[in-house]
Amino acid sequence: MPPRDRAVLHRTPVPWWLPVPAVVGGLFVVVPVLAMVGRVDWSSFVALVTSPASTTALGLSLGTAAAATGVAFVLGYPLAVLFARSTSRWVGVLRALVLLPLVLPPVVGGLALLAAFGRLGVLGAFLDEHGLRIAFTTTAVVMAQVFVSMPFLVSSIEGSLRTGGDRAERIAATLGAGPTRTFLTVTTPRVLPGITAGLVLCGARALGEFGATLTFAGSLQGVTRTLPLEVYLQREVDPDTAVALALVLVVVALVVIGTTTLRTRPVVA
Amino acid sequence: MTAAVDGLSAHVVVPARGVDVRLTIGADECVALVGPNGAGKSTVVEALAGLLRTRDTSVVLAGRDLTAVPTHRRRVGLVAQRPDLFAHRTVAGNVAFGPRATGASGRRARDRAAAALAAVGASGLADRAPGTLSGGQAQRVAVARALATDPALLLLDEPTTALDVDARAEVRDALRTARTGRPTLLVTHDPLEAVALADRIVVLERGRVVEDGPTDVVLRRPRTPFSASFSGLVLVPGTATATGIAPDGGGELVSAAHGVPPGRPVVAALHPTAARIGRDGAGLARVVTAVEPRDGLVRVRAGDLVADVTVATAASLGLGAGVPVRIGVDPEEVSVYEPTEPAGGPAEPAGAPT
Numbered sequence: 290m291p292p293r294d295r296a297v298l299h300r301t302p303v304p305w306w307l308p309v310p311a312v313v314g315g316l317f318v319v320v321p322v323l324a325m326v327g328r329v330d331w332s333s334f335v336a337l338v339t340s341p342a343s344t345t346a347l348g349l350s351l352g353t354a355a356a357a358t359g360v361a362f363v364l365g366y367p368l369a370v371l372f373a374r375s376t377s378r379w380v381g382v383l384r385a386l387v388l389l390p391l392v393l394p395p396v397v398g399g400l401a402l403l404a405a406f407g408r409l410g411v412l413g414a415f416l417d418e419h420g421l422r423i424a425f426t427t428t429a430v431v432m433a434q435v436f437v438s439m440p441f442l443v444s445s446i447e448g449s450l451r452t453g454g455d456r457a458e459r460i461a462a463t464l465g466a467g468p469t470r471t472f473l474t475v476t477t478p479r480v481l482p483g484i485t486a487g488l489v490l491c492g493a494r495a496l497g498e499f500g501a502t503l504t505f506a507g508s509l510q511g512v513t514r515t516l517p518l519e520v521y522l523q524r525e526v527d528p529d530t531a532v533a534l535a536l537v538l539v540v541v542a543l544v545v546i547g548t549t550t551l552r553t554r555p556v557v558a
Numbered sequence: 559m560t561a562a563v564d565g566l567s568a569h570v571v572v573p574a575r576g577v578d579v580r581l582t583i584g585a586d587e588c589v590a591l592v593g594p595n596g597a598g599k600s601t602v603v604e605a606l607a608g609l610l611r612t613r614d615t616s617v618v619l620a621g622r623d624l625t626a627v628p629t630h631r632r633r634v635g636l637v638a639q640r641p642d643l644f645a646h647r648t649v650a651g652n653v654a655f656g657p658r659a660t661g662a663s664g665r666r667a668r669d670r671a672a673a674a675l676a677a678v679g680a681s682g683l684a685d686r687a688p689g690t691l692s693g694g695q696a697q698r699v700a701v702a703r704a705l706a707t708d709p710a711l712l713l714l715d716e717p718t719t720a721l722d723v724d725a726r727a728e729v730r731d732a733l734r735t736a737r738t739g740r741p742t743l744l745v746t747h748d749p750l751e752a753v754a755l756a757d758r759i760v761v762l763e764r765g766r767v768v769e770d771g772p773t774d775v776v777l778r779r780p781r782t783p784f785s786a787s788f789s790g791l792v793l794v795p796g797t798a799t800a801t802g803i804a805p806d807g808g809g810e811l812v813s814a815a816h817g818v819p820p821g822r823p824v825v826a827a828l829h830p831t832a833a834r835i836g837r838d839g840a841g842l843a844r845v846v847t848a849v850e851p852r853d854g855l856v857r858v859r860a861g862d863l864v865a866d867v868t869v870a871t872a873a874s875l876g877l878g879a880g881v882p883v884r885i886g887v888d889p890e891e892v893s894v895y896e897p898t899e900p901a902g903g904p905a906e907p908a909g910a911p912t
Contacts, residue, residue: 456638456640456642457642457644459607459609459629459636460636460638460642461630461644461655461659462607462608462609462628462629462630463607463609463629463630463632463634463635463636463704463709463713464630464635464655464656464659464660464703464704464707465630465631465633465656465659465660465707466630466655466656466659467630467659468630470659471630474655475644478644478646479644479645479646481646
């Protein structure tokens with residue numbers, strides 16, 4: 290709950306015209322979503338959403354997005370720490386490269402993954418020789434999601450690490466805590482809000498991944514066809530199903546964002 | 559280098575910051591490190607803690623060469639200007655952090671935390687969250703946190719600078735407990751704190767030690783302009799006479815206590831409030847160079863002399879730049895001595911006390 294006495298706080302006045310573009314901007318996002326909800330055929334909604342194709346796609350989506358978020362955290366958190374701590378001037382270049390997927394079209398990311406891990410790819414050929422095929426498997430779905438979503442996690446956590454400075458870490462060192470203990474028991478609790486925000490952004494991005502998945506993993510039902518792919522496919526043959534599934538995605542996204550914002554609200558002001 | 563067996567012996571060399579400082583601290587000695595901003599005080603603290611390491615710095619503590627030892631194995635306690643308590647732990651959790659990190663069991667760590675909190679009079683705060691503490695309370699907890707690890711060297715980097723006057727007294731009591739029985743380095747801007755805690759004062763200017771002596775000597779007979787201003791005194795350079803000093807600016811000041819043979823270069827230390835000022839009569843003839851407000855008084859600068867007078871006096875005398883005045887000082891208030899004293903010079907720091 291926001292504090293009751295918020296109204297008595299002095300607020301910096303905003304220009305009188307400012308609410309106009311602000312409201313237009315808000316409506317621009319909200320109206321299409323509401324319009325889509327209006328198109329939902331509620332009489333067949335449950336049947337459409339619980340059809341085998343839909344539940345399989347939803348399950349695959351949630352499973353792969355969770356796995357991708359986990360992998361992105363395990364790999365991305367250390368990356369963020371190195372970026373935040375390093376004083377080397379090459380870190381800027383490295384950061385730009387690692388954050389590239391933020392600005393890259395996902396299809397291009399998919400092509401890049403194919404070039405590396407496809408059957409004829411640099412690493413893919415080697416793995417193929419040892420009986421490991423990645424492209425067009427569920428693993429490929431997770432990899433595509435990690436590729437596009439990890440930068441969100443890295444930049445979110447790095448920002449959190451930088452704003453806090455390193456005074457707590459220095460104190461911990463004088464108290465006898467080695468780097469590992471300091472990392473786990475001082476740094477991590479300190480940047481927890483940043484980690485949570487990063488996980489949410491990363492998970493949401495993974496859940497909505499489409500372009501890289503389609504390119505690198507294809508669209509095999511039950512194996513690589515996640516919910517966004519299913520929605521895209523159904524749009525062609527059965528618009529009602531597409532809209533119903535889209536609504537499911539919206540609800541899942543709202544639940545994820547809702548629970549985490551409630552949780553990250555500070556207990557003590 | 560030869561180390562004091564029980565204390566600290568360090569040579570801090572940080573070329574990037576122009577710092578080259580040799581420092582020894584006895585086993586149960588507290589040294590106040592003072593100096594103007596940017597003199598390198600915090601650099602020395604960081605180097606001793608191992609937070610800053612350079613090629614030529616060496617640190618020997620209790621006979622143990624710490625030069626290549628990382629911070630977390632040095633057993634060096636640090637209390638800085640801000641308490642920097644871990645926000646996600648209770649007060650007791652903060653204080654138990656050090657013992658836990660150095661391998662104590664949970665139960666043992668809690669016992670040591672309780673003992674450390676009791677030592678600084680903060681037992682009642684054990685279950686509080688750091689965010690609910692006052693500035694003085696938080697800093698006392700920070701002292702307890704550093705104490706709980708039983709550090710072999712205690713570094714206090716302006717521990718009361720950020721606090722109000724009442725909280726300073728409260729924290730100073732905790733610091734007095736903390737410094738007992740271990741070499742302690744106290745960085746401070748507060749002469750009261752130096753008097754309360756330090757056995758010796760080392761003055762740092764532009765990365766070098768310019769003065770080093772027992773607290774009362776440095777405060778009473780400062781030899782550098784900074785240490786003089788640190789204890790509120792003004793140094794007047796001149797030549798010794800039979801009865802006092804002939805300042806370089808002309809005239810003569812009589813001193814009740816002096817034993818320097820005439821003709822030697824000396825300084826006279828005097829407090830600006832002891833200087834009497836008039837438009838004519840006895841005293842040294844000077845011309846006012848500047849008049850500035852100072853703590854409810856008016857500080858009158860006249861060449862090499864400085865006098866603090868009340869606003870009313872300044873007004874009735876019509877003091878302002880360019881006004882000729884006479885300045886006299888009671889002989890009891892003038893202390894004349896040679897600027898370089900024979901004993902305890904910075905070149906040969908005092909060894910560990912027996």
